[in-house]
Amino acid sequence: MDMVARQTFPTSLSVIALTVAGLICLPLLFIGYLALSADPSVWGRLWNTRIPELLMNTGALALGVSIGTLLLGVSLAWLLVRYDFVGRSVWEWALVLPLAMPTYVLAYLYTYLLGAGGPVEHLWQWWAGSEARVLSPYSFTGATLVMTLDTFPFVYLLARAALLNVNVSFEEVARACGASRLGVWRRVTLPLLRPAIVAGLSLVILYVVSDFGAVSLLRYQTFTYAVYQQVTGRYDQTAAAVLSLLLVLFALIFLIAERWFRRRSRFYQTTGRYRTAPRTRCGPLGTTLITAYLALVLGASFGVPAWLLVQWTASAAAEGAVDARFFGFVWNSVALSGLAATAAVLIGTPLAYLASRWPSKLNVACLQAAYAGYVLPGPVAALAILVLASHLIPFWYGTVLVLIIAYVVHFLPAGLQTMEPALQQITPNLEEASRSLGLSTFSTLRHVTLPLVKGGFIAAWVLMFLQCIKELPATLLLRPVGFDTLAVRVWLEASEEYFQLAAPSALLIVIVALPALLLLVSKDWRAA
Amino acid sequence: MSIGQQQREDPAITRRPLDERSHPTILELRKVGCAYEKGRSAIADISFSVREGEILCLLGPSGCGKTTTLRAIAGFEPVGAGEVYLAGRLVSSPDTLVPTEQRHVGMVFQEYALFPHLRVVENVAFGLHRLPADQRKAQVRTMIEMVGLTGLERRYPHELSGGQQQRVALARALVQKPVVLLLDEPFSSLDPDMTGKMREDLHRLLMETKTTAVLVTHDHEEAFAMADRIAVLNNGRLEQFDTPEAIYHTPATPFVADFVGQADFIPGLVENGTVTTEIGEFPNQVGYRRGTKVVVMIRPDDVHIEPSEHCDARILARQFRGSENLYTIGLPSGRVVHSSESSTAVYPVGSPVELQIIATHTVLFEENHPSRPPG
16 A cells, blocks of 8 residues: 555656646746747847857956956955954854845945945045046946955855865875975865865856846946847847857856866865864964955945945935835835745745655656756846747736746745755655554654754745845846836836935845845855 | 693793894984873873884874874974984974974875875875976886786776775875884774785785884784884873783783783782782782782683682683683682683583683782773
């Protein structure tokens, strides 16, 4: 009887999983189909006009941000792991705070800070004379700076975890082999960190090439921005699909790179006895220098922007900008994100459950397919849903439902990453023990399985909820007319340079992003 | 009950220490002490020397300071007191710390610490980076052949078995022709059935390359199998420094006696030039004063039992160990001694037995010796 139950139960679930996986893959496939079936003249026209420029711009931005985050992330990780100074433990976690700042928020604050007549220019003119100019935020340098300040914590976190995992015997053995201190760093420590650094950089690049918020506000032409412009400005879905396909391929390379190097870094952890390297104690001078460096980095990436937001929010509130209309946007954001997160958890459960409990080829393939959303940058996911909806379900087009579908497709991978381990950690023996004690399948689910996975599922829900709150490009493209969320408000006000009006929404987004950040970081902390 | 005749020659002299003139001292520790923190010493007052080509084992329970001693020799641990000399050069003292990379020591870690980003050849060649490429290649090839890793040169560490990884670690250390090779529990990460073979191979390799070695272990059998001389450490202090045979048969302290093999301690009293105990009389070799309370250390292989109806000692338990039977014998006083009999000598539990002690080298300790083992 048990055998029968084992075989039939997953089969019905399999149908659901297969359907869900198919639906999630559909937009990606449709974009591919649209791009590949496009008239060769479209490709030719784009190749002659847009593609070289976009490739150059996107590539240059990815390269620039990589170099910036590499220098910042690795140097910060090194200082905080190998040195001991006053306040180290506070800096250690404070350095992840920039991740709470969506790129469009940081970008909008930097258009003010670096803009003509902004505070940095004032400061510079006071020093270098009234004719002096600072670099424009609307440039390659500006975009690189903003994206670097926003994403260096990825490299910092991974490099830090890897450094903490470097067994000191590697370095000791190298010294016993006659290598100097510099030689040890160059020939042993750095190579040991390499997989983690490359994984971190891949993550950064993935983030950069799929970012829409910062590049659109800084008017820096990359693939995402171009896709958005094709859809909104030219209403040319075919050209948008072509650019999207190229972007997806671009992103896919770095996604695969990240996976590959993460797997590789497994071999770099030693088994058996493990000791960390001792920290070097810093004197007053060392402490001052390190603290100054840390304060500069964190001030530029989080401190000054956050302070500005608080200031502007206060003055906006004094002027009555935090009114019923504002709370309407808050409600829109919360309701929309809550619905999307709930739908994603419900849809993700059968996928994750099947793949972890009955890991047949089909079930695992379904789960993998659900991760397809990862290579869909926001504007692309939005474009795909938009095109599909207008073809298949035109009566739903322009409703909240389409927006929720886009959110689910886009953010399910992030949720699955949290739900999967939660399910995997319960051994089937626990459920079997419950059955042997006389509980039915349903009671077992209720009294054993659910209580055990609850934590992981709640975490997944919170994570997806907060991602939805700060989502920008899909919301911009798919929202019903007049239906604005917090993220949309920030972007709209900032585009018009109403800096103060954008602040309350931006501040709220940053504040609600903090718990998700803690969740993510505590996981990384434990892993290290 | 009787004390047997002297049947064996004194085993403590079967293996002589290496000759002083042909084998000069290569490593010497003089009253070395290390402290983790101020006032908490990890090791104190450690003195011993190692001659060229000799294998020395640092033996002791976990936390006894043997690894700290090894790390002090390597230069990873600064010394708070005393001096370390390597090949006649002062390398460590409270005012001196020659960095590890200038000491020419080879190091093999418990977990081998093979560089995971380098192939087998690159790992072995790591310390030879100053040599010209052709010399380096030749030396690496010879060494890889020597440790039996030919054919695995292009592999990464994670593609090797535990035994193979250890061979790479050995090759990497030996290819530099170190002044002294330091091995920290080299067999503890291996499967038990692998260690016997690896021990033999390591011993052969050290002989072939005439390498001086210091090996840390907590396993006395390993120390006996490998060492020319053993330094037994306990609580950060050197308990005894001698040949394996002497350590086993004439332990200097009750701790050593107990740590290097099974031993029973029978209390006795010095009277009329002999030691009287409940299992018979023993010679008072050390010359304790009359009336001194002492304990006699007896190993199971020195106790022979013979069933006899008229005796008070009884068999309490028998443990079959394949090559021997280990009997636990209850004495009238309630004390127990152990006896090792041949694997075919099977007597029922509860039978009365006569004890015959074959003691060529009775070891006596004063009853309240500071390092008496518990129990």
